[in-house]
Amino acid sequence: MDPRTSAQDVMRCDLCETAVVQMHCDTCLVNLCTACVGKHMISDESKDHKVVKFQARKSTPLYPGCKSHSKQQCTMYCDKCEIPVCTKCLASDQHLGHKLSEILVIVDEKKIKMIKEQSELKETIYPTYEDIASDVKNRMSQLKKKYGDLSTAITKHGEDWHREIDKLVKKLKAEVEEMKSTQLQTLQKHLDEINKKMSDIKDEIDSLEMAINSNDLSKLFKVTSNVNIYRSLPQKPVPTLSKFIPEKIQEEKLSKMFGTLSSGSFTSDKDGYIMKTTQKSPEAGSSPPVKQLLDELETLKTVNTGYNQYLINVACLSDEEIWTRGSDTTMKLYSINQGSLLKSITTKSGNRAEDIAVTKSGDLVYTDYDRTVNIVKNEKIDEVIRLQNWKPRGVCSTSSGDLLVTMYSDDYKQTKVVRYSGSTEKQTIQFHDKGQPLYSSGAGYNRYITENRNLDICVSDEGAKAVVVVNQAGKLRFRYTGHTPAPKNQPFYPVGITTDSQSHILTADYNNHCVHIIDQDGQFLRYIDCGLSRPWGLCTDTNDNLFVAQRENRQVMKIKYMC
Structure with a gap:
């Protein structure tokens, strides 16, 4: 051996x-x-x-290297500047009069705080989400049983009637199944969100564990805990069960006398979920399969849209169908494989749409210059949001079913992002911690928006020539202002924006005829420049294929860039 x-x-x-x-x-x-x-x-x-x-x-201890003085180690910490400092820093006037602490004291304090937060994540927050997931599963099981009982009651009542009312029995049972499916889907969606957070919390625990156990002090200053996000528990959806109300049999007015079925819905428990105080062993959460960027891109399909002037936006309805929006008042649905027009929708106001998106339920949503946000259901246009003193621009549908809308004030001096649940405003994102605007102001600029897999909110700010990314709470994470050298050596000009399953952020660069791919932390990964011409709108399908709306040649190009 x-x-x-x-x-x-x-x-x-x-x-x-x-x-x-x-x-x-x-x-x-x-x-x-x-x-x-x-x-x-x-x-x-x-x-x-x-x-x-x-x-x-x-x-x-491995002391951090000084950023100002090479080969110098930082053994002290400037409390005012909140940075590690070396002896040469202290000898300069830069920190004169500032309160100083031994860096090991600060490290001990950070470790104590991180240990406390890790303990909270392990013993309280994660077990709470485990219980939430279990609660949702139990509710789903109870819901199935109660809807089964409801179907049985309808069937028993239907057996007392003549053959000619069998049609009504089937109709009502179908309504029960539809409501059951809808409510189960809602609970499943809620469960998926809880499982996602549980996975994120486990990753947070592991990250803190590595930082705590490391003797590399630099790592401690790079770790930022997101425990505050997880302290805020989600709303607790409670399904309202439908009731079957039978009537005595009468031959006349059969459809009314057979019985009615009340609508099932959800209400929010006013007490919501309660944070646990006991410890449980967390289970590993699921994550998407890891994919790699291709060395050689592949153009899978090109669709001619036939717009008279410009093609602006594209949004995936499915892996086989895409919605498009041009410079006129019509939004068109195309078959990707056939390249054929399936449907056309004209805006209700007669204005051109400002942006389009597809909701999780598959409905088309668009913003209109008349201050409205509209949803198209079964070719019927419903106004869901009407603004006062603001005009909507970009729109996207989030993983939770909310709408995120970028908008600018009538005087063009302010820009903000607003989150809506239906027609209800839930959140406004406009300023960063120091009170300065997050987004540029001014007339004529596009500000498209998308949500990343990690729930970051990503805006391509044409006026600022930057991609602005904030977290779910609206706190600025980073700004991406392009990469050098650019394919055409032109200034960065971001327009359309989308994300994929790997949390990559993709933005169209109109001036450089390409698409930038950056990771979820703003690091440049590569360009997509496979013969694109003036790219504008972007979207990705469930297989991470990229669709690019080319403004001037009015073509949508389908590109494979990951495997």
């Missing part, structure tokens, strides 16, 4: 790979035998090697 590869063997020196480990270099994270200590010390004399007994490894 080879002692270097045996699973039962003791740890060996990283240098000679033969002798038993007795020492450890906390600076280089290398295991050493006593004979190799000297050799390691002189291997890189630029480092201050901290060699300790193997049992005491990770006992030496």
Whole structure:
């Protein structure tokens, strides 16, 4: 048996790979035998090697390097500037008169806070979400049983009637099944959201665990806890069960006398969910399959839309059908594979739509210059939002079923994002923590919007020439202002925006005839520039295929960019 590869063997020196480990270099994270200590010390004399007994490894703090003075370690912390500082920093006038603390004291305080938050996530928040998931599952089971009882009651009552009313029995039972399906779908959606949060909380716990156990102090300052988000529990949907009200049999007015079925719906429990105080073992949540960006892009399909002037927006109804919007008053539904027009809808006001999106239920939603947001259901246009002193621009439908709308004031001096649940305003996002506007102002600028998988809200701000990303609470996460070199060496000009299953953010760059792909933290990944011409609107389907609306040639290009 080879002692270097045996699973039962003791740890060996990283240098000679033969002798038993007795020492450890906390600076280089290398295991050493006593004979190799000297050799390691002189291997890189630029480092201050901290060699300790193997049992005491990770006992030496790795101080952060100073950003202002190379090769200097920060052993102090400026409380006013909230940054680590080195001795050269202290000798300068930059921190004169500022209160200073030993960095190890600050680290201890941060560790105490992180341990407390990790404990809260482990022992309180995650178990609460476990109970919420269990509660939703129980409600779904009860709902199935009660709707089954309801169907049985209708069937029993129907057996007392003549053959000619069998049609009414089937009709009412179908309504029961439809309401059951709708309510179960609502609870399933709620359960999916809870499971997603549980997965996110587990990731948060693991992140904090790694930071707490690390002796690399720089990592501690990079970790930001999102525990405040998880303290805010979701609303608790409670289904209202339909009731069957039978009537005595009369031959006349059969359709009315057979019985009526009240509508099922949901109400919110005023007490909502309650945070647990007991600890449970969290279970691993699900996550989407990991996909990789392709080295070579593939153009799968090109659809000619036939608009007279410009093609502006595209929105996926399904993997086979797309809605489009041009510079006129018509919105068109196309078959992707056939490239044929399936349906056309003209705006109710006679104005052109400002933006289009598709809701989770498959309805088309569009914003109108007449201050309205409208939903198209079965070719009927319903006004759901009417603004005062503001005009809507971009719109998207969120994973929770809300609508996010970008809008600007009548005097063009203000821009904001508003979240709606139906017609009810739930949230306004306009300023960052220092009171400054998050988005540019001014007339004529497009500000399209989408929600990322991590619930970040992403806006392509044409006026600011930036993609502005805030978290679910409306706090600024980052601004992306383009990448150099650009394919056409032109200034960044962001318009259409979308996301995919990997939480990538994709934005169309009109000036550079390309699409930028960045990750959920704003890091540039690559360009999509496979022969695009003046790209504007974007959307992705469930297979992460990208659809690009090209403004001037009025074509939609379907592109495969991930595998």
